[in-house]
Amino acid sequence: MSDTQLMSIPGQIDPVPVARDITPRADGRVDLIGLPKNRIAELFADAGLDAKAAKLRAKQVFHWLYHRGVTDFAAMTDIAKTMRPWLATRFVIGRPEVVEAQHSTDGTRKWLLRTADGHEFEMVFIPDADRGTLCVSSQVGCTLNCTFCHTGTMRLVRNLTPGEIVGQVMLARDALGEWPHGNMGGTPDAPDEESESAYTSDGRLLTNIVMMGMGEPLYNFDNVKGALQLVMDGDGLALSKRRITLSTSGVVPMMDRCGVEIGVNLAVSLHAVTKTVRDEIVPINRKYGIEELLQACADYPGASNARRITFEYVMLKDKNDSDDDARELVRLLRAYNLPAKVNLIPFNPWPGTPYECSSPERIRRFSEIVFEAGISAPVRTPRGRDIDAACGQLKTAAAKKSRAEMDREAAAEATAPA
Numbered sequence: 001m002s003d004t005q006l007m008s009i010p011g012q013i014d015p016v017p018v019a020r021d022i023t024p025r026a027d028g029r030v031d032l033i034g035l036p037k038n039r040i041a042e043l044f045a046d047a048g049l050d051a052k053a054a055k056l057r058a059k060q061v062f063h064w065l066y067h068r069g070v071t072d073f074a075a076m077t078d079i080a081k082t083m084r085p086w087l088a089t090r091f092v093i094g095r096p097e098v099v100e101a102q103h104s105t106d107g108t109r110k111w112l113l114r115t116a117d118g119h120e121f122e123m124v125f126i127p128d129a130d131r132g133t134l135c136v137s138s139q140v141g142c143t144l145n146c147t148f149c150h151t152g153t154m155r156l157v158r159n160l161t162p163g164e165i166v167g168q169v170m171l172a173r174d175a176l177g178e179w180p181h182g183n184m185g186g187t188p189d190a191p192d193e194e195s196e197s198a199y200t201s202d203g204r205l206l207t208n209i210v211m212m213g214m215g216e217p218l219y220n221f222d223n224v225k226g227a228l229q230l231v232m233d234g235d236g237l238a239l240s241k242r243r244i245t246l247s248t249s250g251v252v253p254m255m256d257r258c259g260v261e262i263g264v265n266l267a268v269s270l271h272a273v274t275k276t277v278r279d280e281i282v283p284i285n286r287k288y289g290i291e292e293l294l295q296a297c298a299d300y301p302g303a304s305n306a307r308r309i310t311f312e313y314v315m316l317k318d319k320n321d322s323d324d325d326a327r328e329l330v331r332l333l334r335a336y337n338l339p340a341k342v343n344l345i346p347f348n349p350w351p352g353t354p355y356e357c358s359s360p361e362r363i364r365r366f367s368e369i370v371f372e373a374g375i376s377a378p379v380r381t382p383r384g385r386d387i388d389a390a391c392g393q394l395k396t397a398a399a400k401k402s403r404a405e406m407d408r409e410a411a412a413e414a415t416a417p418a
Contacts, residue, residue: 021226023094023163025116031094033170034163034227037062037235047090057083065093066236069170069179094163095171096121111171115140115164119157121214123168125176125206132176133208136168138224139215144249146269147281148314150350159220165227169209169237176205209239211246212267218251218258225262241265247312252288252296259301266300267310267343268293272320273328281316294336308339308376314347315358315366326369333375342370342377 021039023031032040041058045051057079064076073079073087096113099120103109109125124135140157142149173179209231211217217224228244231237246258247267258266270293272278278285285293297309313329315321333340344367347357358366363379370377 021162021223023116023161023167025092025094027092029090029092031092031116031163032061032065033094033167034161034165034230036226036230036233043091057087061087062235066230066233067180067238069173071095071174094167095174096164096167098171101175109175111175113168113171115160121160123172123213125172127205131207132205133210134169134172134206135210135213136165137213137215138165138211138217138220142214143216143219145283146249146271147283148271148316148347148353148355150353154214156215159223160215162223162226162230165223166230166237168213169206169231172206173237178204178206208243209245210267211244216249216251217246218248218254221254221257228262228264242307245310249282249284250288250293251284252292255296255300259303263302265307265310266297266303267312268297270311270329271314273325273332277320281319290332294332294338297338298336303339305339308341311340311342312345313342314345315363316347317356317358317362319355321358321362321366323365323369326366330370330373330375334373340375342375344377344379346379346382348382 021035023034025031030043032043035043037058040061041054044054044057049057060076060079064070068075070076071093073084073091073093076084076087079087094116096115098111099114100112101109102111107127111123112120113123114120119140121137121140123137126133126135137160139159141154143156209228211224211228224246228246231239231244232241241262241264244264245267246262246264247269248255248258249269255266258264269282270278270290271282272280272285273290275285275289278290288296297303300309303309311333313320329342333342344363346363347355349355349357367377367379
């Protein structure tokens with residue numbers, strides 16, 4: 001696959017080639033969010049700086065982007081005033097556009113976001129007493145068609161870029177006020193004490209990230225990897241890989257690469273223990289069956305009792321919630337000697353769904369059977385249901401358009417009277 005993509009810009013006849021790691025922008029400037037330090041240096045050199053100056057400026061800018069959270073080059077006080085306009089005319093510090101922000105009665109927050117090329121996606125923040133978890137999207141729409149999932153009823157529009165993925169984390173930090181405070185008068189090598197003393201992991205609201213939003217992360221592997229590397233970078237957002245979980249519906253060929261190249265915790269959307277039921281509700285099972293999936297889990301690098309694999313299991317009335325289903329789940333996990341935790345998720349209804357949630361008594365009994373076998377099986381408390389932010393409820397009005405349709409719309413916008 002080529003490392004460039006074509007982007008149509010209003011008013012231009014020929015598409016402009018854009019590297020796949022760069023978030024496309026109609027104004028031609030390059031968005032630096034989502035890019036590692038060496039890539040920023042490369043772009044600075046391409047723009048005219050010599051190699052030594054490009055490397056130095058990249059180090060400074062990287063610090064301001066990911067450690068300070070600034071969104072304006074003018075705020076980068078250790079960079080010469082004459083250099084700041086040079087940066088601003090060529091580059092931009094982006095964030096996803098907030099279309100709508102909603103607050104649930106239980107404290108959950110959901111944002112409807114828009115990309116620079118007009119596509120919408122969602123992210124969710126879930127506060128708890130001991131942690132704050134950001135649920136991050138990897139695609140606009142979804143590659144899969146899980147029948148119980150509202151997001152799965154959307155068609156895939158496109159993958160999100162590294163900048164659009166890590167931009168969700170940056171935006172959440174903005175909204176939660178979690179960047180350093182102070183006069184920002186220091187440098188990367190000698191930051192001012194006031195700023196640094198206010199920036200510790202102990203006081204953060206956002207402590208964990210789960211790649212469980214819209215999309216299948218392993219079908220956008222390279223972009224997800226690039227974004228999470230910035231999140232884990234000690235000079236970047238500096239979040240431990242133990243606080244990051246990637247959820248997959250079972251893209252077996254990519255699971256080993258995820259463990260080796262990213263190294264984060266793994267969650268698997270299992271949801272059924274028989275081929276017939278899983279084929280129906282998680283159609284990827286027809287390609288990668290339960291046994292193949294569980295073997296990939298057993299082989300996942302780093303899996304141990306200290307780092308258990310989480311299995312997500314949505315509770316659907318009369319579909320996958322019987323005592324026999326619970327016992328078969330135990331048998332399967334034991335057969336593959338898996339260090340496992342099972343999250344039991346009460347089904348979150350959405351308009352038009354053919355499924356119902358299992359009764360509280362049925363969910364409790366299912367949990368007891370799994371617990372009695374020595375496997376943790378807590379029932380997840382639904383969060384954000386009143387704003388459609390609960391598991392499986394994320395869906396925007398985004399519709400897949402052809403390139404010709406998008407080009408026609410862009411041309412019409414460019415020629416419309418002011």
